[in-house]
Amino acid sequence: MDNKLIDITGLNNQITLNEIPDIDLYMDQVIQLFENKFSNSKRNEDEKVLTKTMINNYAKGKLFFPIKNKKYSKEHLILISLIYQLKGALSINDIRGTLSKINEKIVDHSFKVEQFYESFLHLTEKNAAVFEKDIINKENDVVEEINILEDMESGQLEKILMIASMAHMSNLYRRAAEKLIDKLEEKE
Helix, strand or coil: CCCHHHHHCCCCCCCCHHHCCCCCEEHHHHHHHHHHHHHHHCCCCCCCCCCHHHHHHHHHCCCCCCCECCEECHHHHHHHHHHHHHCCCCCHHHHHHHHHHHHHHHHCCCCCHHHHHHHHHHHHHHHHHHHHHHHHHHHHHHHHHHHHCCCCCHHHHHHHHHHHHHHHHHHHHHHHHHHHHHHHHHHC
């Protein structure tokens, strides 16, 4: 393997608070903001980062508080960004459960979601650094295991073993997140 894998994952690809306008946006503007920011993270050209249907489903699923005058506030954009990050690992119901208290606090004006989001962005930077080191360690582990095997092309086996190992790690993190969501919902 090489560092291209790390480069193409878009580890630090996040919408920052400075990139979120202070004015409310129409849906098409929201979609354009996300497309511009995350287009290089797409798996292929046909994949959509965010669509009207997705946003409408998030609204119907009560993943964020209701919009006003068909416009999305800075708080909505922060929540949509969080949803974008969560949807790859969690179900819509789990995302709703995770964000419900934040939505309530935003509506009550008892929560500065910008500060929370800034903390999230700091953690994503740290996660990316840990991920880079972990990928290198995982590649070394895979090479060690491949050296034990003798009967197949090592290049293909190396990729398959790396895929299986990363998928397993993803499942472990997803399951841990689901358990935390269950505990969050228990407290309610």
